[in-house]
Amino acid sequence: QSALTQPASVSGSPGQSITISCTGTSSDVGNYNVVSWYQQHPGKAPKLMIYEASQRPSGVSNRFSGSKSGNTASLTISGLQAEDEADYYCCSYAGSYTWVFGGGTQVTVL
């Protein structure tokens, strides 16, 4: 069970769109549509942003969207805002009631 692969950092200017990738294997991301994304501000607990690859919980801005193709899931933030600056983690079901996280991506708003 290896960690999912995310880029260490992604940046964009206010108003732009950015996409964070999350690459796994056929044993996790590629085999299940159960990928979630979490936003974490410094010193805070993670917050759910996307679940089941593309579903947005109530209260989460529609600027956040998710998708999945093959072994790679993606989180897109459109209309980037200063408050979006945070760390983002993907998480996938890995079978046998186990879960695996990505290494995290630091998003910087320029």
Next chain:
Amino acid sequence: QLQLQGSGPGLVKPSETLSLTCTVSGGSISTTGYYWGWIRQPPGKGLDWIGTIYYSGATYYNPSLKSRVTLSVDTSTNQFSLKLSSVTAADTAVYYCVRLISGSGQYYWGQGTLVTVSS
């Protein structure tokens, strides 16, 4: 509103056992379809899934930690617990207690408890 409150020693000596308890309020730990568990985050690093437990007592562990981890649940007090044995400095982390909605990957997080392993 659901609240998860972790508690336990903030300092543990190497080779000893780390013990944390999470108290659930605003909901029942016996709710069908909800799993309860622990995720940790070493300082400056990413998230590491430790394991989950169902109210029936069924447990599921990270294979890399399985030999050292024990989760338990007490439905009478609405609490669940983590024990991690033979700790080393590498186990120093913020430990989050979480609720997982079955089948969806939706984790809800408590505020986290920092545990430092040091003599």
